[in-house]
Every structure is written in structure tokens, then in C-alpha cells.
Amino acid sequence: MQMLSLTKVCAGYSGFQALFEVSVEVEAGEAVAVIGPNGAGKTTLLRVISKLIGATSGEIRMEGASLARVPAHEVVSRGIAHVPENRRLFPRLTVEENLRMGAFPRAARKRYGERLEFVYGLFPRLEERRGQPAGTLSGGEQQMCAIGRALMSGPKLLLLDEPSAGLAPVVVQAIFDLVRRICAQGYTVLIVEQNIRQVLKVVGRAYLLEAGRIRLAGNSREFLDSQEIRKTYLGL
Amino acid sequence: MIGNYPLHLMILVLLWGYIYTSWSLMGRLGLVSFGHGAFMGIGAYTVVMLWNHFGWSPWAGALAALAFAAAVAILIGYPCFRFRIVGHYFALVTLALSEVARLVIVALRDQTGGSLGATPNSALHGGATAAPGALQFSDKQVWFWIVLAFWLAGLWVWRAVDRSMARLALQAISEEEEAAASIGIHVARAKLRITLISALMTCAGGVLYAQYQLYVNPDTVSGIGISLQMVFGAIAGGMFVMLGPTVGAAFTLLLAEGLRLAFGNRYPALDSTLYGAMLVLFIIYMPKGILGAALEALRARTARPIAPRKSSGMPSA
Numbered sequence: 001m002q003m004l005s006l007t008k009v010c011a012g013y014s015g016f017q018a019l020f021e022v023s024v025e026v027e028a029g030e031a032v033a034v035i036g037p038n039g040a041g042k043t044t045l046l047r048v049i050s051k052l053i054g055a056t057s058g059e060i061r062m063e064g065a066s067l068a069r070v071p072a073h074e075v076v077s078r079g080i081a082h083v084p085e086n087r088r089l090f091p092r093l094t095v096e097e098n099l100r101m102g103a104f105p106r107a108a109r110k111r112y113g114e115r116l117e118f119v120y121g122l123f124p125r126l127e128e129r130r131g132q133p134a135g136t137l138s139g140g141e142q143q144m145c146a147i148g149r150a151l152m153s154g155p156k157l158l159l160l161d162e163p164s165a166g167l168a169p170v171v172v173q174a175i176f177d178l179v180r181r182i183c184a185q186g187y188t189v190l191i192v193e194q195n196i197r198q199v200l201k202v203v204g205r206a207y208l209l210e211a212g213r214i215r216l217a218g219n220s221r222e223f224l225d226s227q228e229i230r231k232t233y234l235g236l
Numbered sequence: 237m238i239g240n241y242p243l244h245l246m247i248l249v250l251l252w253g254y255i256y257t258s259w260s261l262m263g264r265l266g267l268v269s270f271g272h273g274a275f276m277g278i279g280a281y282t283v284v285m286l287w288n289h290f291g292w293s294p295w296a297g298a299l300a301a302l303a304f305a306a307a308v309a310i311l312i313g314y315p316c317f318r319f320r321i322v323g324h325y326f327a328l329v330t331l332a333l334s335e336v337a338r339l340v341i342v343a344l345r346d347q348t349g350g351s352l353g354a355t356p357n358s359a360l361h362g363g364a365t366a367a368p369g370a371l372q373f374s375d376k377q378v379w380f381w382i383v384l385a386f387w388l389a390g391l392w393v394w395r396a397v398d399r400s401m402a403r404l405a406l407q408a409i410s411e412e413e414e415a416a417a418s419i420g421i422h423v424a425r426a427k428l429r430i431t432l433i434s435a436l437m438t439c440a441g442g443v444l445y446a447q448y449q450l451y452v453n454p455d456t457v458s459g460i461g462i463s464l465q466m467v468f469g470a471i472a473g474g475m476f477v478m479l480g481p482t483v484g485a486a487f488t489l490l491l492a493e494g495l496r497l498a499f500g501n502r503y504p505a506l507d508s509t510l511y512g513a514m515l516v517l518f519i520i521y522m523p524k525g526i527l528g529a530a531l532e533a534l535r536a537r538t539a540r541p542i543a544p545r546k547s548s549g550m551p552s553a
Binding site: 071082 | 412420422
């Protein structure tokens with residue numbers, strides 16, 4: 001079953017177009033990566049899905065329903081949770097308050113207790129640090145907290161924007177293990193990454209985004225075998 | 237019974253404490269308004285004008301004033317919040333608002349008395365001390381109780397906001413507006429709601445001020461001067477703790493009275509100048525304000541003896 005589909009989506013910021021007729025599809029239960037260099041439009045792609053910026057043309061559908069008229073604050077109620085670039089935690093709120101904010105929509109509040117337990121089960125480290133301001137966590141812990149906050153809304157689709165950015169190599173490894181575990185839990189994941197070698201081990205399919213256009217699409221095996229990818233992005 | 241002057245000072249501290257508390261409801265959540273003088277001016281002038289020109293009781297006048305203030309708050313707030321005018325830009329928009337309010341009052345001098353101000357027609361005929369219908373009382377004790385009730389109500393609102401999800405939501409917005417939107421917070425609505433609460437409470441403060449002083453003047457109830465005084469008072473006292481704004485009210489009042497006793501009226505705008513200068517100093521050296529800093533120092537003192545034991549284990553809440 002199709003979870004998310006983008007059809008010929010164009011988007012940008014005033015006077016600057018960042019995405020050109022981008023089409024992406026994500027099936028339910030699937031983990032898909034969008035890879036590409038800096039400035040390719042990867043973050044913009046996720047922002048346009050969560051309606052933080054509007055698409056100038058094209059169509060975005062979540063489980064068949066168009067998101068055209070859905071405002072940013074209602075996207076989460078459609079089952080989409082966005083873990084933004086640089087995590088964007090609320091630094092002065094405690095870890096637990098951050099998680100509580102993740103369950104802000106009315107429907108999610110009812111299941112707050114049960115989901116908190118689930119998130120603490122997934123990240124015992126967060127439970128240890130529950131009363132601490134989120135801004136005082138280490139980079140890896142902050143990433144856990146950001147993912148935990150997103151999971152608190154009980155999403156079907158998780159958008160991950162460069163979860164490995166700015167983290168020490170050993171922590172990067174842990175974060176990718178975590179992403180793998182989240183996929184195994186049955187979440188559908190759309191992940192944007194520059195750490196191509198690692199992310200291709202986690203996802204089943206990938207898209208290559210360059211200068212705002214999709215250049216390549218295929219399963220991870222094909223990507224790892226592609227001469228172009230190997231030469232340009234993996235340095236082989 | 238205590239003397240009239242101390243009672244007068246207490247009334248002013250409670251009244252300004254209530255108004256600063258109203259301001260801080262949004263100020264502490266990242267919505268720093270330099271325009272609350274407009275809401276106070278709307279409250280003060282609407283009741284007095286409706287009473288003097290149309291004979292409306294201040295009770296009805298107060299309702300009209302609240303409706304007027306709500307309309308202005310929405311007119312200014314909605315576009316700001318919808319188009320993400322935040323931080324300094326929000327402060328600038330509101331700064332303009334308070335000056336517009338003052339200029340409008342001055343420009344309508346045939347109705348408002350212009351910069352000379354206006355006095356509500358007295359309803360205290362033949363030695364009467366109270367005219368509840370006209371909200372006029374010559375006995376300061378009555379005013380003390382009225383103002384005390386408003387002040388307590390203000391603190392109650394503060395606590396209710398503190399305990400609601402709205403406080404967390406607004407704090408989240410002030411820290412990461414976009415992340416707040418993507419976890420499902422209707423940013424514009426959350427901001428507009430607290431702005432309305434704060435503006436309406438300030439407007440009610442203006443009504444009380446006008447009826448207590450029985451004199452309104454564009455400079456004492458609106459304009460940049462009064463808006464700056466609110467910002468200064470709340471920050472000086474400590475806008476992040478419930479009683480901080482009240483401490484700020486006592487502080488500004490003592491400052492103003494002290495200046496008045498020391499210099500009389502020789503240096504106009506001396507108080508505003510001093511507020512501006514001290515505001516800078518407070519923001520640099522005591523951003524949590526007098527009460528906030530005092531509470532922090534107290535907590536540090538009581539926490540010190542057990543600190544070494546704490547640091548050896550896991551940090552916990």
C-alpha cells in the first residue's frame with residue numbers, strides 16, 4: 001500500500017527554486033533514503049512534506065489524501081512526524097517535557113503514558129535524563145530525544161533529516177542501529193542523509209537528489225553497484 | 237487605619253503589580269510587547285469618554301473598552317503571528333502601536349482634552365463617598381480591596397497558564413517555532429490566545445487606573461513611556477517568577493517617588509531616562525530580575541551542603 005507520494009513537486013524560497021518536479025514514493029512499512037550533496041534540496045524536500053513551506057506546484061498525498069490544504073500543525077495528525085535537521089529540541093524544556101510536547105495533539109495526549117513507556121524502552125538513556133534540560137544532553141542523546149519526541153505522536157511515517165549530522169563516528173553507528181530498529185518496529189521511514197554508505201545499509205530503496213532534481217532511483221543494491229554513485233559519493 | 241499616603245502607595249503597587257503581571261504573561265514566553273500602553277490607554281480613555289460624553293456607566297464602558305482592546309489585539313496580533321513577525325520585529329510593531337494610541341488621544345483633543353488629559357465628571361454629589369454605579373469611591377480603602385482582588389486574580393491566571401499545556405506550547409514556540417509547528421502546535425492561535433488574555437487584563441488595569449486617579453492623561457496611561465515602564469518593571473522584578481512583576485512594581489514606584497522627592501518636577505522625563513538606562517543594566521547583569529536572582533541565590537545556598545553527594549551519583553530530577 002502506498003503511504004506517501006510526491007508527484008512533480010516544485011518548491012523554493014522567495015526568488016530561488018530548490019525543487020524541480022520531484023516525484024518520490026514511499027510504500028507502507030518501507031525505509032527509503034534520499035541522498036545527495038549539500039544544497040541539493042534534501043531538507044527542503046522534507047519541509048515541503050511537513051508543510052513548513054508550500055509547494056509551488058505538484059501534489060503531495062499521504063495515504064491517498066492530498067496534503068494541499070493541510071496546515072503545518074495538522075500534518076502530524078495525518079501520521080507524519082518530522083525529526084528536523086539539527087534536531088531542534090526545545091533546549092530549556094526537560095527531556096520529559098520535550099517528549100510530552102511530542103504528544104501535543106489531542107488524540108496523542110490520551111496515549112501519552114503508554115507511548116512514553118515505549119520511548120523510554122527504546123532509549124533507556126532518555127529515562128535516566130528525564131528531568132534534565134534537553135539543551136544539556138550530548139549530541140547523540142539529543143538525536144535520541146528528537147526521534148523520541150517524533151515517536152510520541154504515534155506516527156505512521158517518520159521523516160528523518162540527517163540524523164547523523166554533527167555526531168562522532170561511534171555515535172553515528174549507534175544512531176543508524178537505532179534507525180534500523182525503528183524500521184523493524186514497522187514504522188515507515190523517509191530519511192535524508194549525506195552519510196551514504198551507512199544509510200544504504202539501513203534502507204531498501206533510495207533516490208539521488210542533485211540540484212533539486214531526482215537523478216536516480218532504485219534499491220540500495222543498485223545504488224551501491226552504480227558506477228556513478230561509487231565514483232562521486234563513495235570515493236571508490 | 238494606616239495613613240492615606242502609604243495606602244495610596246500600596247494601591248499603586250498592587251495595581252501596577254497586576255498590570256506588570258498581565259504584561260509578563262506573554263513577555264516571559266518570548267512575546268515582548270512594547271505596546272501594552274495602548275491597551276491601558278484604551279481601557280482608561282474608553283470608560284472616561286463614554287461616561288463624560290454619553291453618560292455610560294463605567295461598568296458598561298469597561299465592557300466596551302475590553303471589546304475595543306480585543307479588536308486591537310487581534311488586528312495587531314493576527315498578522316504578526318500569521319506572518320511570523322517575531323523577536324525584535326514584533327517589539328517594533330508593538331512599539332508603534334503604543335505611540336499610535338497616544339497620538340490618537342492627543343489628536344482627538346476636542347473629545348479627549350488632548351495632552352492636558354481629562355477628568356471624569358464627578359458622581360459624588362453632596363458629600364457622598366461612594367457611587368458604585370459610576371465606579372467612583374473617595375475612600376481609598378475601597379480601592380485597596382478592589383485592586384487587591386484584581387491583583388490576586390492576575391496571579392491566579394498566571395498559575396492557571398503555568399499549569400496548562402499552553403505554557404509548554406508557548407515556551408516551545410519561543411524556543412523553536414518551526415519544530416513547535418511540526419509537532420502539531422497551532423502557533424498563531426497559541427500566541428493570539430495569550431496575547432488576548434494579556435491585553436484584556438491590561439485594559440482592565442487601565443479602567444481601574446482611570447477610576448482610581450479620576451484623571452487620565454495620554455502620557456500617563458499610554459504611549460512609549462508607559463509601555464517602557466511596564467517592560468522595565470516586569471524585567472527588573474523578574475518576569476519568570478509569579479511575584480516578580482509585583483516586586484518590579486514596588487521597585488519602580490519607589491524609584492519614581494524617590495526621584496520626585498529628590499528632584500521635584502525640575503527634570504521632565506528623568507524617570508523614563510532612568511528606566512531605559514537601568515533596563516540595559518538589568519538585562520546584562522540581572523536578566524532574571526530582582527526576585528528571580530534572589531530566589532536563585534537562596535536556592536544555591538540551601539543546595540550547597542548536599543551538592544557533593546549528588547554529583548557522585550547519576551543526575552536525577
